[in-house]
Amino acid sequence: MHYPVMAEEAISLLAIRPEGVYLDATAGLGGHTALIARRLTTGIAISNDRDAESLEMARGATAAWAERVRFHQGPFSRIADAVAEAGFRKVDGLLADLGVSRYQLTAPERGFSFLTDGPLDMRMDRSTGMTAAELVNHTAEKALADLIFELGEERRARKVARALVRARPIRSTLHLADVVERAVPRTGRLHPATKTFMALRLAVNDEPGELDSLLETGPELLAGGGRMVVISFMSLDDRKVKVRFRELARDGRVDILTRRPLQPSEEEVGNNPASRSAKLRALEMKQ
Numbered sequence: 001m002h003y004p005v006m007a008e009e010a011i012s013l014l015a016i017r018p019e020g021v022y023l024d025a026t027a028g029l030g031g032h033t034a035l036i037a038r039r040l041t042t043g044i045a046i047s048n049d050r051d052a053e054s055l056e057m058a059r060g061a062t063a064a065w066a067e068r069v070r071f072h073q074g075p076f077s078r079i080a081d082a083v084a085e086a087g088f089r090k091v092d093g094l095l096a097d098l099g100v101s102r103y104q105l106t107a108p109e110r111g112f113s114f115l116t117d118g119p120l121d122m123r124m125d126r127s128t129g130m131t132a133a134e135l136v137n138h139t140a141e142k143a144l145a146d147l148i149f150e151l152g153e154e155r156r157a158r159k160v161a162r163a164l165v166r167a168r169p170i171r172s173t174l175h176l177a178d179v180v181e182r183a184v185p186r187t188g189r190l191h192p193a194t195k196t197f198m199a200l201r202l203a204v205n206d207e208p209g210e211l212d213s214l215l216e217t218g219p220e221l222l223a224g225g226g227r228m229v230v231i232s233f234m235s236l237d238d239r240k241v242k243v244r245f246r247e248l249a250r251d252g253r254v255d256i257l258t259r260r261p262l263q264p265s266e267e268e269v270g271n272n273p274a275s276r277s278a279k280l281r282a283l284e285m286k287q
């Protein structure tokens with residue numbers, strides 16, 4: 001069963017008009033796109049993801065509303081193309097549900113998880129860019145340590161980087177998890193490789209740069225009265241969203257609809273524990 005995170009809150013804040021144009025920047029498994037598309041009559045949902053496999057799943061999940069959905073493969077840094085290629089200049093709403101999907105996390109061949117063995121890939125778009133294996137096997141030790149420290153907030157990054165460099169070539173997800181576990185013992189609840197995996201994933205997909213791009217371009221794509229809803233799962237991401245939204249509000253261009261970020265209900269967290277760290281922020285472009 002796929003539960004789109006904070007679906008009710010997101011859909012209600014998008015204030016969908018049946019004849020409007022909506023951009024789901026993160027199609028994933030198509031959960032949110034389906035909820036948007038079913039509310040449209042003559043309107044269009046543009047469903048974007050940089051991951052081709054995810055787009056195919058989203059296509060399946062939204063087949064009942066196929067005539068109202070246009071798909072686009074691309075990163076946030078090319079999100080304007082998704083709108084232009086669907087034949088529009090502006091949208092009435094934009095939704096971004098950041099991070100990776102359950103499918104990406106649990107498919108061993110995608111290499112995002114150390115729960116099962118798989119190739120060390122981690123690219124959301126498998127047609128381009130450097131894999132996590134190329135990154136760990138070819139980055140200088142100091143640069144690797146900095147990356148794990150900064151993106152993974154891993155205090156023991158130097159030890160981790162040294163162990164990884166000594167164990168090269170790192171061949172798979174479990175190999176990497178094993179090397180990290182030997183280098184830094186478990187302290188709390190988290191597996192010792194959790195932060196290293198997070199850092200590599202963020203670096204491989206340039207997630208920080210991509211979010212900056214989305215926060216820059218997204219508001220430009222909104223028509224007057226259009227709304228933008230962002231769901232993030234990491235405090236660094238939520239902070240960026242907050243800062244950018246406040247900047248736009250200070251410039252008098254938008255109204256912020258969520259003074260504090262919304263969080264999932266206890267019931268949702270009970271049904272879908274992965275939603276527990278979600279924070280949702282929304283704004284409305286002035287007329």
Ligand SMILES: C[S@@+](CC[C@H](N)C(=O)[O-])C[C@H]1O[C@@H](n2cnc3c(N)ncnc32)[C@H](O)[C@@H]1O
Pocket residue numbers: 003004005025026027028029030031032033048049050051054074075076077097098099100101102124207210211
């Ligand atoms: C949490 S999932 C979205 C789940 C979706 N809302 C649903 O209901 O099924 C995030 C999706 O965003 C995509 N994504 C993440 N960063 C992206 C980026 N910079 N550009 C385009 N897609 C991105 C991922 O490939 C993933 O499929």
